[in-house]
Every structure is written in C-alpha cells, then in structure tokens.
Amino acid sequence: MTLRISLRNGEPVIVNGAVLRAVGRTDLVVENDATILRGRDVMKPEEATSPARQLYFACMMAYIDPADLSRHQQVLLARLEGLMTALETTEAKAVCIRFAQKVATGQFYNALADCRWLIGYESDALSRLEQPAGISAPVAQPAAETAAAG
Known part of the structure; x- marks a missing residue:
C-alpha cells in the first residue's frame, strides 16, 4: 500500500x-x-493537560514507541477507564468503546482520530461550564474527526 x-x-x-x-x-x-x-x-507531554489529551498522548506513544508498548498500554487503559467514568453521554461513551476496539487490535493511528473527537467534546463541555451564571452558551458539536493521513 x-x-x-x-x-x-x-x-x-x-x-x-x-x-x-x-x-x-x-x-x-x-x-x-x-x-x-x-x-x-504530535502532542508534547506538557500539552497533555486534560483526561482526553492524556489519552491521546498515551495512544500516540503506543504508536510511535512499540518497544515500550506494554507500559503504554497500561497507561492507556488507566486513562480510558477514568475518562469512561467521567463521560455522561452515550455518544462519547460509544467513541471510547470504538477507541478501545482499535487499541485492542493495534490500530493506534486510527484510534488517534477518536481521541481528537474526545478532545473536542471535552473542550466544548468545559467551555459550557465556564459560562457565567445566567448566560446560556450555544451547544457546539465536537470537532469533526480529521481525516487519517493517507
């Protein structure tokens, strides 16, 4: 290919x-x-500042550093478990399940797209929380998945 x-x-x-x-x-x-x-x-370690970003970073490391795959998979599972507990919508949980299926079959690059969706979802949720009381923020859709390279 x-x-x-x-x-x-x-x-x-x-x-x-x-x-x-x-x-x-x-x-x-x-x-x-x-x-x-x-x-x-590529995400730098200091950019992994939220649960979804930490999941992306762990997935990226599993993809580019296969020599330490076992350790990266342990971090991935811990991050995914924490994120699944915090998520409330079925759509976000479904993305996490799709992500887990890709990771289980070694499709780390493809799983990064699910992480990007989760980062957008998380960012939108946090921006709604930061709105002053009494001001209703429009509900934004999470950023669309970016096309996989090539």
Whole structure:
C-alpha cells in the first residue's frame, strides 16, 4: 500500500521512531509498512493537560514507541477507564468503546482520530461550564474527526 505525505517547509515527521524535518515543501511516498506521524499530529507531554489529551498522548506513544508498548498500554487503559467514568453521554461513551476496539487490535493511528473527537467534546463541555451564571452558551458539536493521513 502506497502512502503519499505532503510536508510544509520545516514540518517534522516521525518515521519508525526517527524524527525527520522537511527542507522546503516536500512530498514523500512510503511504499511499505511504516509507523508515520506528522508533526501536526504530535502532542508534547506538557500539552497533555486534560483526561482526553492524556489519552491521546498515551495512544500516540503506543504508536510511535512499540518497544515500550506494554507500559503504554497500561497507561492507556488507566486513562480510558477514568475518562469512561467521567463521560455522561452515550455518544462519547460509544467513541471510547470504538477507541478501545482499535487499541485492542493495534490500530493506534486510527484510534488517534477518536481521541481528537474526545478532545473536542471535552473542550466544548468545559467551555459550557465556564459560562457565567445566567448566560446560556450555544451547544457546539465536537470537532469533526480529521481525516487519517493517507
């Protein structure tokens, strides 16, 4: 399966654990199986500031660091359990279940899309909580899943 990746000038990409950086606008064609994560999909540890973001970070680490997969899976399960307990809507719980199914079959990259949905859901829920009393905030839909690369 061939995967075409377009990178902007200076954009990093992780390929099988190695960090590469584009010099100028660059198109890459990957012609075999590889673990690939574009820089825009990479989360730094200090950005994992909420339960959904911590779940994303743990999933990302399981994807890009298979040598320590067992430890990353333990963190993933703990984060997922905590998030499932806190979520109230059936839609959000269904996304968590879909996420868990992908993780169970090693589809970590695809599971990141579910995490992005959960981050949007969490962000919308928190913004509604932060509204001053008596002011009704419009109910926003969680951010749509971003298309999986390639």
